Amino acid sequence: MSRAQASRSHEERSAARLKWINVPPGMTPAMADEFMRRLNAGSTLSKLTSGRLEPAFVSRQRFLKHCELHPEWAVEAKRLIKANEEAAAHIRATVTWRFAIQRSADKRRTAERCKNGHIRTLENTFYEQHLGYLVRRCKDCIKIRRQLLMPTPVQVRATIASLQEGGTLSAEPSHVQQSMRNFMRANPRLGNRLRAISEKNASVHRSAAQRARRRFAASALTQNNGEDAYEAVCRATAHLPDEDRRDVMSRMFLAIAEGCLTLSEARSRVWEFLKDHRRRPRVYGEARFSLDSPVGADCDMTWLDTKTDADRLWAP
Numbered sequence: 001m002s003r004a005q006a007s008r009s010h011e012e013r014s015a016a017r018l019k020w021i022n023v024p025p026g027m028t029p030a031m032a033d034e035f036m037r038r039l040n041a042g043s044t045l046s047k048l049t050s051g052r053l054e055p056a057f058v059s060r061q062r063f064l065k066h067c068e069l070h071p072e073w074a075v076e077a078k079r080l081i082k083a084n085e086e087a088a089a090h091i092r093a094t095v096t097w098r099f100a101i102q103r104s105a106d107k108r109r110t111a112e113r114c115k116n117g118h119i120r121t122l123e124n125t126f127y128e129q130h131l132g133y134l135v136r137r138c139k140d141c142i143k144i145r146r147q148l149l150m151p152t153p154v155q156v157r158a159t160i161a162s163l164q165e166g167g168t169l170s171a172e173p174s175h176v177q178q179s180m181r182n183f184m185r186a187n188p189r190l191g192n193r194l195r196a197i198s199e200k201n202a203s204v205h206r207s208a209a210q211r212a213r214r215r216f217a218a219s220a221l222t223q224n225n226g227e228d229a230y231e232a233v234c235r236a237t238a239h240l241p242d243e244d245r246r247d248v249m250s251r252m253f254l255a256i257a258e259g260c261l262t263l264s265e266a267r268s269r270v271w272e273f274l275k276d277h278r279r280r281p282r283v284y285g286e287a288r289f290s291l292d293s294p295v296g297a298d299c300d301m302t303w304l305d306t307k308t309d310a311d312r313l314w315a316p
Contacts, residue, residue: 026066027058032073035063039080044088105133114138150186151179160194168205169198221257229256229263236266240274243304248273 027035035057038048049060058066067074113119116138124139151159159172159180169180184191221229233252237245251273255261261269278292295301 026069027062031058032066032070036073036077036080039077039084042084042087044084045081101131101133105130105135114141116141116144146175146178147182149175149179149182151176151183155179156183163194163197163201166201166204167198168202169194170202220259220263221253229253232263232266236270240270244274244277247277247307251277 026032035048038057045060045063047054048057049063050056067077111120114136118124118138118140120136120138126137126139127134128137129135155176159169159176162172163169169177172180180194184194223229233249233256236252237249240248248270252261252266252270255273256263256266292302292304295303295306
């Protein structure tokens with residue numbers, strides 16, 4: 001370096017030092033007003049003094065010096081700085097949280113395997129909404145989770161109480177059914193007893209449903225407005241005495257309605273209904289009586305004599 005160049009660089013450094021020394025402390029009134037305007041607009045102290053995202057308006061040392069020289073201005077500036085920093089922190093946390101959820105959802109949505117290693121296919125994959133996002137779920141994972149699910153003691157007691165009252169295992173909710181199956185596999189002896197009780201109750205329910213279906217009249221009684229059945233029963237009971245004929249006819253009509261008697265069998269089976277009418281026991285209290293039995297020990301009247309036309313199943 002020549003002597004002239006060295007002298008010129010020395011003069012430049014001296015001028016820079018003199019310029020820094022002549023700079024007034026703090027900020028000028030115009031700079032202070034612009035600084036306050038930017039704070040009111042929502043800018044933070046780091047944006048105005050750091051110079052990372054945009055050129056710094058003033059240095060932090062100059063800002064602090066201005067606060068020392070103007071305490072009233074500093075109070076208002078620090079209040080705005082604190083409010084702007086809190087708002088910016090809330091925005092950063094919200095945006096970061098939403099971006100994290102979005103990235104996690106996108107990663108799970110595009111993954112070829114679930115978190116447990118099951119290959120995702122159309123058969124074992126379904127979608128559901130989670131926090132406003134569409135997320136894939138694995139059916140294999142759900143099946144494994146259900147197989148390991150065990151009922152709580154309250155659920156076990158409630159299921160046993162339901163079985164004792166006539167319920168069945170299939171009548172329980174789906175999630176309780178799965179957990180109870182797991183419980184019965186883990187406790188085979190108790191499981192066999194519960195399964196036997198459930199099957200017995202189911203058999204009772206089926207029998208009751210079958211009896212309820214029989215309450216509807218058979219087609220043999222309703223066809224041709226009932227004239228065919230009435231004619232068949234009248235021909236079958238034409239030879240019976242008048243005091244027995246109406247009751248036997250009522251029993252035969254009831255059997256036809258229940259599907260226990262066909263019209264073609266009416267003539268051949270009339271003796272069954274006559275015998276049942278005459279000898280069928282009736283229960284009154286704890287004793288068994290027949291319609292032919294006397295009403296009292298010292299009375300010649302029978303129970304059949306007490307019956308009127310209003311008691312008959314089929315009006316004359």
